[in-house]
Amino acid sequence: MSHSLLALVVALPLLAAFLPPLLPGAIRRLLGPLALLLVAALGVYLWRITLIEPVSLALGDFRPPLGVVFYVDSVAALFVLAVALVTLLLWPWRGDTSENLDRKQSLTLVLAAACGGLAVSGDLFNVYVFYELAAVAGYGLAAGGGTAAARVATFRYLILGSLGSLLALLGITLIYFRAGTLNLAHLADLAPQTLHDPFGLAAFFLILLGLGVKAELFLVNTWAPEIYATAEARVSALLAGLVSKLALLVLARLLVLVFPLPEARGALLILGMLGMLTGEFAAFRARDIKRMLAWSSIGQLGAAFIAFSIPGSLGLAAGLAIALHHLLVKPALFLLAERWGGGLARLAGAARRSPFGAALFALFALSLIGVPPLPGFWAKYLLLSGLAAQPDNLYLLAGLVVLVTTVVEAVYLFRVIGMLHGRDAAHSEKPQNMALDMTLPASTLAGSGAFAALLLAVALAAPWLTAPLARMALQMNDSAAYVARVLPATATSEATK
Amino acid sequence: MKMMELLLELTVMPLLAFTVGLFMVLMMRKIAAKIQRRVGPPLLQPLYDIVKLYAKETQSSHGLLHDIGIVMAVGGYIAAETMLPVPGMNGIADKAGMLTLAYVTMIPSLGLALGVGQCANPNGSIGIARALTAMLAYDVPFVVIIFGASWLYGSNNLVEVIAAQQAGGIASWGVTQMPLLAIAGLFTLYAMLGKQPFEIYVAPAEIATGPMVEMGGKHLGGLFVMQCFQLFTASAIYVSLFLGGGENWLFFIAKLFAVVAIPMSMAFVFPRYRTEDVLAVVWRWPMLLGLIGVWLVMR
Amino acid sequence: MNALDILLALSALMPPAALLFGRWRGYAWLAGMVLTGQIILLAGCDLPLAAGMNLEIFGRSVGWRLDAFGRFFALITLGVALASTVYMGGEWGERHAAGGHSPRWLHGALAGNVLAMLLLLSSQDLIAFFIGWELTSWAGFLLMAQGGEKALRAALRYVPYAMSGAMAVLGGLALTLAWTGTLDLAALTGIMPTLDNTKLALLLALFGMGFSIKMGLLPFHLWQAPAYAEAAGAGTAFLGAISARMGLFALALLLVKLMTLTRVADLAFIEGLFTARDLLAWVAALTIVLPTFTALKQNDARYLLAWHGIGQGGYMLLGIVIGDATGSAGGLLHVFNYATYQAALVLAVFAVMHRTGTADLNSLGGLVTRMPLTFLVMLLGIIGLAGLPPMNGFVSKWLVYRSLMLDGRPLLFLMTVIGTLGTILSVYKLIHNTFLGQLRAEHEQIREAPWSMTLPMLALVILAFVTGAAPGLALSWVAEAQAALGLPVLAYTLGGIESPRGNLDMLWIVGVLFAGFGIGALLFYGAGGRSKRVHQLDNYAGGHFLSADVRYHYSDHFYAGLMHRIGPFYRSSFTRLESAVAAATDLAASLMQVWYRQTVPALTLLVAAVLGLSWMIWK
Secondary structure (H helix, E strand, O other), X not given: OOHHHHHHHHHHHHHHHHOXXXXXXXXXXXXXXXXXXXXXXXXXXXXXXXXXXXEEEEHHHOOOOOOOEEEEOHHHHHHHHHHHHHHHHOOOOOOOOHHHHXXXXXXXXXXXXXXXXXXXXXXXXXXXXXXXHHHHHHHHHHHOOOOHHHHHHHHHHHHHHHHHHHHHHHHHHHXXXXXXXXXXXXXXXXXXXXXXXXXXHHHHHXXXXXXXXXXXXXXXXXXXXXXXXXXXXXXXXHHHHHHHHHHHHHHHHHHHHOOOOHHHHXXXXXXXXXXXXXXXXXXXXXXXXXXXXXXXXXXXXXXXXXXXXXXXXXXXXXXXXXXXXHHHHHHHHHHHHOOOOOEXXXXXXXXXXXXXXXXXXXXXXXXXXXXXXXXXXXXXXXXXXXXXXXXXXXXXXXXXXXXXXXXXXXXXXXXXXXXXXXXXXXXXXXXXXXXXXXXXXXXXXXXXXXXXXXXXXXXXXXXXHHHHHHHHXXXXXXXXXXXXXXXXXXXXXXXXX | OHHHHHHHHHHHHHHHHHHHXXXXXHHHHHHHHHHOOOOOOOOOHHHHHHHXXXXXOOOEEXXXXXXXXXXXXXXXXXXXXXXXXXXXXXXXXXXXXXXXXXXXXXXXXXXXXXXXXXXXOXXXXXXXXXXXXXXXXXXXXXXXXXXXXXXXXXXXXXXXXXXXXXXXXXXXXXXXXXXXXXXXXXXXXXXXXXXXXXXXXXXXXXXXXXXXXXXXXXXXXXXXXXXXXXXXXXXXXXXXXXXXXXXXXXXXXXXXXXXXXXXXXXXOOOOOOOHHHHHHHHHHHHHHHHHHHHHXXXX | OOHHHHHXXXXXHHHHHXXXXXXXXXXXXXXXXXXXXXXXXXXXXXXXXXXXXXXXXOOEEXXXXXXXXXXXXXHHHHHHHHHHHHHHHOHHHHHHHHOOOOHXXXXXXXXXXXXXXXXXXXXXXXXXXXXXXXXXXXXXXXHHHHHOHHHHHHHHHHHHHHHHHHHHHHHHHHHHHHHXXXXXXXXXXXXXXXXXXXXXXXXXXXXXXXXXXXXXXXXXXXXXXXXXXXXXHHHHHHHHHHHOHHHHHHHHHHHHHHOOHHHHHHOEEEOOOEEHHHHHHHHHHHHXXXXXXXXXXXXXXXXXXXXXXXXXXXHHHHHHHHOOHHHXXXXXXXXXXHHHHHHHHHHHHHHHHHHHOOOEOOOOOOHHHOOXXXXXXXXXXXXHHHOOOXXXXXXXXXXXXXXXXXXXXXXXXXXXXXXXXXXXXXXXXXXXXXXXXXXXXXXOOOOOOOHHHHXXXXXXXXXXXXXXXXXXXXXXXXXXXXXXXXXXXXXXXXXXEOOOOOOEEHHHHHHHHHHHHHHHHHHHHHOOOXXXXXXXXXXXXXXXXXXXXXXXXXXXXXXXXXXXXXXXXXXXXXXXXXXXXXXXXXXXXXXXXXXXXOOOHHHHHHHHHHHHHHHHHHO
């Protein structure tokens, strides 16, 4: 078969993003979803074949390390699928004006393309390009809410994001300076000689900080609560659900392929712990649901960072499980939060208006805190068993952090559930319209319900999904295979040298 | 055959206990009279009192539970007596043991409490509240003593405890083996009998005789019977634990009366404690002695 | 399909069935029949039984297998659920639904609890165990939250406790896996005792804390009373009677089967003087005493019973920690006994609430003439709760006392007795303030509770009485459970136990007791003049005349003298501890938020980059 299909992952959404102005209205509105559906199908197809063996593609047939390389293993394929599906579920069907809608849809597609690109990119330069693309699309979407608060938040996000990009670029430059290549496979090959020293680590740290902005890494995540509180729910869902995961994936790849060093893991571990602690505790005192979810997502990503810092495929499996689980749950929660924004007290009695919505919220909350047999439990189980197996006490400490913050998380999530089911706001002095306002629209319920259906499907299929997950983690951990796949010639030449 | 014997014992034991109890009441009243320089009642006065109360013409009941309370109070003690070995008769003592006996003796109190409660008189309820508080006070050192004895003799079975004491003579009696516990026991017994200064729940001047406030006729007669049983039971337990039980009836009765006489001779010269002071004094001295005694026994 | 499969499948069907048909009147009878069938099936099957369903997750098998120890708890669970379901199915349920509550959710929550507990009780490995554990917690939460605003608030208070417990268990699970390489309970029995003391102590701390929270052991008990008391009536009965015992099940499993008590006794705080086992025994003893005396102060019947529920748990744990044949039999038997009378008591209190609308002990009184059956239930129930003969509560407590006496633990023994005495005081207050004393004018017209309520209550107390008179009936299950758990097995007879160091034959004791009552009745009714029934206001009142508008009932501050003495000991230390933890969390949360409120995050980023780089380079 032709692996050039791989390019469609990026090309299709981009095409769909920029073609519409040339097309008539009816088709124009369908083009985006159609492209995403195609990408999703492609993702399924890729996942099935890559579970057996990864594939790679050198664009334009420039042999690596010269050309642009796409590398798809089962992890990347699954993320391609996830990008397409989640974007589809969060697709902006309606806008204030036609023009506004066009812009939203285009930006969403650009974001999807960039995310797909991040998933499949095989070299750091491309990663940087796609990352910037995602960032720009993200700024556009975040400011798209149109309120002054959203613009201010986005501006601050922009400053932080640009600075982050700059740091990342600096890191990439350092790596290039030292190793003379940006191809990941090549780097993996060369890293032991060229990059496994303070210099290389410094480069890694800069990239970590840079890409960490999107991945809500502690130190560079202060933008998240403001953005999520002010942006549209769909945008928050995309940023928290999707973009953060792709940044995370790139960092994890870099860690596995180029910097499998204890210092790098240590940095990830400590920052992850701090992220969990600050995020979950801050959420504990959140006074509105959107900020609460934002902080919660910081905490969850902290858990993912902790997971990826565990050496070996067990850690990767845990990290993937956490990331994918969060990808399913958090967007759905943001969708629910769209109408339920503002002070928490407003939620009182909302369950009576939207029982289904409240039930969905409870389901997601339970999964988020890891109540078996929901998928969140298996993710947490993997994480904790991975942490407990490490000889280093720092990992045990991280385990303790995970446990404690989970308790905190349960408390604040259940506080919301209690609010939802508590005395009806109609009983308070505020009039009915407030409560009516809390009724969730059908579209929200449908979107969130779709996520819930996925979540339950995963819960039911859990026994059959563990083998593929383990396989994915193994593949991701196998840097030798990565090198061999992308650079067959170099690998042999190195061997003969 | 064995069964017939046992059934006979079960019938005789409560009767004997009641008879001894009657005379204990008499002794108590005699002692009181002596202290107050009165002549005191004649020999059969306690029995006359009971008959008189039962035969009274005006008998008022506050409802079924009022009656049942008295039934439980008397019946509970009748049952308890069969678990308390007396010379020549063991009844079902070896099927129950000390602890069970201690708990069975709470049933009459519970019955009384129910009966009094049904009367709907706050004085009665206050009396019960105080009586239960007093029970909480004296039962705590009481079980410490039971613990010590059962540890010393290696059994929970009163029959064996008595047998062990009688086998070794006075040297193996509880009072010589565990003197501290014996003192604590006497103190506890005193509190258990509920005479001055421990008669917080009767307190005629405060709560109009408390539990007895609505009792008259048969109800009060029942309480009278109960008191006979109570005196016997408390002293018999003490004799069984510390004074080698009864080798024969003569010694047994002598010991019983001696045990009851000690608190009775002191009682009538005291005023009444307040409820909280009962707790304080009983939880302090007999408890302290009891715990030290147990420590010595277990050492 | 073996018996366990059928059992679990039936239980799995019930929650959805309840959610679909819970509004239909006949549902309760249907559910009752299913539960009865399950009880018969379970009681009759040969154990151990492995379920057909077996999952393989992350290379570990997750399965379910029921042994006699689990069955003991499972039977109690099903029995209590049966009583609660029937109770819910009648007038009480209609009233509940009329009050704006959902019968479907109540039935569903109850059925969910049963399912979760059965899964927990039959778990074969720690993953299955944890699944059952969490399901039990959250199904319990659902049931707690069914009683309206206050219930919801109490249930929310349960969340941090439940979650801390769950996380402690999960942490223990992860460490167990790391240190032993297996999660299979059967395999762990051999391996866990061989771990070194530090590891064992850590596991004991984690698992122990998790399980203690569910059981409401000190100092983790504060959530339980309000959560159980405020729940909807039949739910309260179920929660109070059996839910917390899942913690005991788990603790017994951990202490006896997995770690073995001798290994627990190796973990010394002070060599030779105070070991982890002593600590557990003391925690159990304090759990008996302190909550019991808290119960004594309650003015709401539901809270009073809920607090006693916490206290009674202490007896069970204490018996098991002592670990000899007598003590552990007493501890386990107490689970059964307690379930019978506690469920009956709670149902009786809710029957009173059903008729009068209140459980406030200061606004009731004199109901014995109006609700005699309910009174009888409560009377027998409190005799059981107080642990007096002839009810079954006496037998199990007696076993515990005796093992403490034989084991030479005077102070622990003293604590148990103080607990019992406190219970007697407290339950007398309960029955006095509800059923005795003056009947209020507004309660003159009250009728006895309907049969749908009295029937399950009576069934429960009759069971409590029968197993009190013939404890051998229940002890056969207990002995089986002991054997399955690896404890020494009690040699029992139908009437109790026979042993060279003191026997107990309840058949004789109960027989003699009733003979005594009979003679007492004969004396009372047969001799002397006939008594005349007088009105409750025809009473001594120090020269005053009583009328219906005069409250002539002593209820408030019932044990004034006692409180005068022990009042200063109530320091609410645990409540303060709880608030301190909450305040500390809040403070930490505020501090964490400071980070996210920075005005110039970019500057922080730069500083962090520089610091990070220097760390990377200097390291």
